[in-house]
């Protein structure tokens with residue numbers, strides 16, 4: 001039960017959090033196109049990459065959407081005169097059933113559109129699209145109209161039926177895929193109002209990195225140390241698993257801590273103070289734990305006993321404070337209820353496992369003692385205790 005899940009989960013969680021936090025600028029395009037600016041759009045797994053040329057008011061851009069399947073279309077559009085879908089000047093990537101992608105422009109005149117090819121209200125001298133591993137990328141050059149650099153934007157994904165785009169779903173992501181983009185400054189915003197698509201993204205990144213590193217991986221690493229140790233076969237593997245889990249949790253946790261400091265310096269408000277102070281305490285204790293490893297006395301050293309007490313009390317304090325701070329963070333960021341529920345679910349899972357493993361550990365230890373008693377009658381203390 002406890003033998004296999006710890007290392008796999010720690011490594012998996014690391015990969016997931018790192019890929020989530022990965023800046024969109026690290027994506028490598030085919031043909032080695034390089035774009036100076038990149039924003040992750042808030043919904044529908046989409047990113048916008050571009051180079052803006054002020055001299056001729058053009059934008060070389062790539063719109064990327066991940067997780068697309070055959071027989072789907074993706075579209076990204078500027079709405080020059082209005083907002084939302086009607087009036088959108090769209091770049092369309094249509095993925096056929098055989099996986100080939102057709103790129104074209106479509107001017108959307110009404111809600112009943114089937115995105116038929118047409119010219120736009122501004123010039124698009126170049127457009128092409130490709131699909132690689134479920135990522136559709138539409139490349140285009142736009143000649144920006146009306147001397148502006150800031151526009152309303154809208155993007156979407158939907159099914160292809162009989163070779164032509166048909167209506168997209170009406171989920172919340174499909175309805176929230178609107179905002180503004182400024183090609184000169186690189187600023188984007190949601191729903192054309194509140195500035196800060198990128199700020200919201202930072203808040204989410206902070207929440208995900210810290211909840212998973214401090215709030216999930218560290219407790220798991222502690223469990224690995226406590227419960228794998230009892231299996232003779234897991235020695236010294238438990239030690240490396242423990243160090244791997246805690247080291248990766250620490251690295252991700254420090255990155256999350258950094259995003260938190262940045263967020264904190266951009267905002268004022270008394271309600272962040274406790275969260276910030278606990279965060280700083282956690283960083284300090286976590287760093288001390290990392291250094292304590294380097295100063296660890298050998299197992300037979302007489303100070304090892306005190307080192308163990310120090311390391312355990314520090315470790316349990318970190319875990320307790322981490323969990324408290326994750327909940328404080330939930331109150332501040334106030335994300336959708338499901339995230340808090342998911343975190344509580346993970347905690348319950350960990351607690352249930354802890355209780356079972358604790359009972360199992362006691363069972364094994366007592367049984368071993370009994371066997372040793374049988375093997376060495378008259379000697380109340382076993383050799384290994």
Ligand SMILES: *[C@@H]1O[C@H](CO)[C@@H](O)[C@H](O)[C@H]1NC(C)=O
Nearest residue numbers: 053054055056057058125141
């Ligand atoms: C616009 O200018 C940039 C450099 O200033 C150039 O690389 C690009 O090809 C030009 N685009 C068009 C469509 O003329």
Ligand SMILES: *[C@@H]1O[C@H](CO)[C@@H](O)[C@H](O)[C@H]1NC(C)=O
Nearest residue numbers: 096097098099100101102163
């Ligand atoms: C895929 O199908 C389209 C027509 O539906 C065709 O034009 C295209 O050549 C096909 N591509 C491949 C790679 O078979």
